[in-house]
Amino acid sequence: MAINIVVPSLGESVVEATVAEWLKKEGDAVAVGEALVRLETDKVDLEVGAEQAGVLAQIAQPQGADVQVGQVLGMLNLAGESRAAAAPAAPPAALRADDKATPVARRVAQEAGVDVSRVPGTGPGGRVTKADVQGFAGQPKEEQPTAPVMPPPPPPTTAAPTVVSADAGRSVERVRMSRRRQTIARRLVEAQHTAAMLTTFNEVDMSAVMDIRSRRKESFKEQHGIGLGFMSFFTKAVIAALKAFPRLNAEIEGDEIVTKHYYDIGVAIGAAEGLVVPVLRDADRMTFAQIEQAIKAFAQKVDQGTLTLDDLRGGTFTITNGGVFGSLLSTPILNAPQVGILGMHKIESRPVVVNGQIVIRPMMYLALSYDHRLVDGREAVQFLVKVKQLIEDPEALLLEA
The missing domain is CATH 3.30.559.10 (Chloramphenicol acetyltransferase-like domain)
Structure with missing residues (x-):
């Protein structure tokens, strides 16, 4: 059985968003509540989590796509279904099931090569903040957990900067404006x-x-x-x-x-x-x-x-x-x-x-x-x-x- 991943209600007067980043790729196992995709609105960023455990079967809206409330972002095969060879493995004990990390903290972790799920969170509700990641990354190597670092997300599909050469030795960079x-x-x-x-x-x-x-x-x-x-x-x-x-x-x-x-x-x-x-x-x-x-x-x-x-x-x-x-x-x-x-x-x-x-x-x-x-x-x-x-x-x- 599969269920749709949809754009949730975004709040007062906000009806559109942009897919800022997929936090999982097709075929990845996900736990209940685990963040799948980060959306950018004109006011705040928010993460859409998995309503049930399963496997991300399809990404319908790529990074950079503009979406509206209720629109289908992708599809999730529920745990135990045939899409994956097996149901998603339970996350290790040190991994928080909902992987609470702010978008800024997640980006800093990627840049530093840090597995954000291993970083102790000091923010509200145990949320991992930018300072948490920076402090964790600054620890001596022997103090850090030895678990393998999670691979970075796939490269952007539509919002990447385009470098256009003009004359010799000169270039320009085109980046789509954020919402x-x-x-x-x-x-x-x-x-x-x-x-x-x-x-x-x-x-x-x-x-x-x-x-x-x-x-x-x-x-x-x-x-x-x-x-x-x-x-x-x-x-x-x-x-x-x-x-x-x-x-x-x-x-x-x-x-x-x-x-x-x-x-x-x-x-x-x-x-x-x-x-x-x-x-x-x-x-x-x-x-x-x-x-x-x-x-x-x-x-x-x-x-x-x-x-x-x-x-x-x-x-x-x-x-x-x-x-x-x-x-x-x-x-x-x-x-x-x-x-x-x-x-x-x-x-x-x-x-x-x-x-x-x-x-x-x-x-x-x-x-x-x-x-x-x-x-x-x-x-x-x-x-x-x-x-x-x-x-x-x-x-x-x-x-x-």
Whole structure:
């Protein structure tokens, strides 16, 4: 008896995916729950596992193929059927039946020649992470298990780069854009074509926040197990400004204005395939420590490739921090259908005038991009001034929060 391997439900608003990698080849025995194929959507990667033990009889959709929910990816002959000479052997004791490894960890393991099934996992639910593989690969040879290394998966069939020679000594490389990169490109162009997008700028003196962090960082970390970063301050300041200027927490649906009376703040995090924006749900109800812990957890998920669609769903306003990459000033693009996004930047010591005196202060440029169809210039400027005032006066920030 054979069963179809189909594209599962991909979550809210996601109906298509790309076959990123087959983790098994035709004829391979698989255990219940073992990952067969990795799919790439415009938001996250996910693995499709075997519903029953058996043998991978057919691959219907090769690597690089675009597929839709419910479409057949391949066929699985159940254990004991005639496709294989024998039912799949039980995996060795050291091999986890479901081979829990993130896509990033799997790729690093392949590059390092490491059998990922032998790597102890420290991630959620025992999942093997990139750091686990790197640590395992760095052990002395005599410490590593002597089991044979699993062969790498078959070479890509459609998504491999094509090198085209032009003139002597010169070449170009053509690589198909990933689904996520295609979606990022499309959404960014749509945002600029559909919104009347403008950006207003200001600068903020970071002295007060940096002083608090310097005085409180040790006790904060001891109490909460997390460092006190800048993002919690800016998240709280943004929420207070959104309450004062609610149009920035709204969106346009047809000819209606939909104002949100909750505060789901998206935090842009850099990933290999481009920025992703996981969302802090009800951020107005979160403490500084909870905000910092949630952002750290999101960053770990990004690194491990374990972000879920629910992590990315919705959002009423977005904060992006180009300063972590050294950006001094930029114009952030709206995360549609949101109508506002705050851009943070690099902190630099600059001469400024305070009470008639020239002093050196740690300054940061802030940028607010907004949809002028809904937000007037006056309230956009006032919103950004409100954020500036709260960051420069953290006592007021704490009182408003």
